[in-house]
Amino acid sequence: MRLRGTGAFGLALACVLAAASSGRAVTDAVKKRTVIDPASIQSVDRRGSKLPIELAFRDESGKQVRLGDLVSGERPFYLLLVYYECPSLCNLTLNAFTDNAKHSRYRIGRDYDVITVSIDPGEGPDLARDKKASYLEQLGQPEAGRFWHWLTGEETAIRKLADAVGFAYKYDPVQDEYAHSSLVYAFTPDGRLSRELPGIQQKPEDFDLALLEASNGKIARGIVDRIALVCYRYDPEARGYVLSALAVMKLAGVVIVLFIGTLLFVLWRREVRRARRRTTEAGVVDATPSDRETQA
Template identity: 40%
Template sequence: MKQIPQILVATLLLCSIAMPTLAEDPGSLPSPLREVGFEQRLGESISLDLPFVDSEGKSVLLADYFVADRPVVLALVYYECPVLCSMVLNGLVSSLDVLSFQPGQDYEVIVVSFDPGEGPELSRIKRTNTLDQLGREGAEDGVHFLTGDPASIDALTTAIGFSYVYDAEKDQYAHASGVTVLTPEGRISRYLFGVEYAPKDMRLALVESADLKIGSAVDQLLLFCYLYDPATGKYGAATMNLVRLGGGITVLGVIGFIALSRRRDRRLAAHPNQGSNPS
């Protein structure tokens, strides 16, 4: 139980203000930002047969990275992005670095460029920089940077609900920021929005997406106390569950008190002189 306050304190310290994917008033956004964002498709599956190219120039399928009991963190970026994509990757690394889970053992990370003009040379550089930043031995087994052709990119981004648009005037892409957590079977489980991801949210998303096959009893308790909010991409207190938990503890306390009191009364009745002091 001592771990729970520590987790909550760490969450408060590390929790970030997520960048909204859509403004409250879309009409106030300049074009082409009105056309970008995440359309959440929780529970839907992506095609694992989509072909891509890894950072070594090898042809691969998404299925190559979906392994039993390992959830997948997917980041859609482009490697020559001037600012935002680097912030997404930095936020991802910062969040994963706090977790005890090991990439390649407990989960997989897939980073896919949605720019069909980018190839293995760029993905290799980005992967090397990300692994250096993460600084965790063995992480290379679970961190994958991919590029692909327009058909595969379009199929994946559409399945995720990730929309973006090329701004010819600025020669760059306008896009939303966030990562998606998928189950080992390729089903969309959670979206985490913005460029910073609270370690609590990332950990709980991974545990839920793995159907509790990774994590600890503390994680299971936290999932009882916190619920995912699709509107924010964060985990918030499950008020009713907390009330039920508090009520259950109170009832157990009362039952325990009554049981101890009756046991004491029976013992005194069997030995009436036990409770009196000799004169």
């Protein structure tokens, strides 16, 4: 009887362990099927596309706004697609963006605007308001609040906006997170996608050059900005702006031509003045004998 009981107990224990092991295997299999492969999240280059200004969202105060209401038509703007309860990637992107904005020679509201949109339809204005307050404090420019908009919206509007700019994202129900691209979009004042800057953190010079390019030089703060607009080109392989050798040679050629032209003009003016001086002196010499005859 004792042996029999022990055997039954062992059999029951083996069954429990087998069931637990099987359960873990099933769970692991489900996770493998549902965890999203990052390689499947690929953004699409949609430069030149128009911002869908008719799409409606809610701002951080809960007010319903159209994207078109936020486009000034005078200043370029940045668009960021994130979600406010993102555990890592979005915060890194927003931190880097805010740091660039803080140290840029361009200012939010004066030179450009910013629109941040949550890709999570479950998030609302309260989260947007808290996030805005946090990043405005980090930025240290409270006056920028009127021009940095934090939006939430419904799935349909979010998806249409993402598709319009080529932003890729998918919801992962196992992790309860969104797998998504990391991009910052620069738009022209009239709402056309000018440049997309990939990566979590953009170089400060890329941050400024993308704005300068999107404005077509209108926000240039001096001759240095205008030269930069001519000499730098975006290189997809370098994932940033690089000095264009061809543009530099063209600019150097123009400078040389202007220098030679100026030099020739100066030499010509000098020669004209010398010729006039010689003519005047010769006239004085020729007039001297006749003056003596008149006196005689």
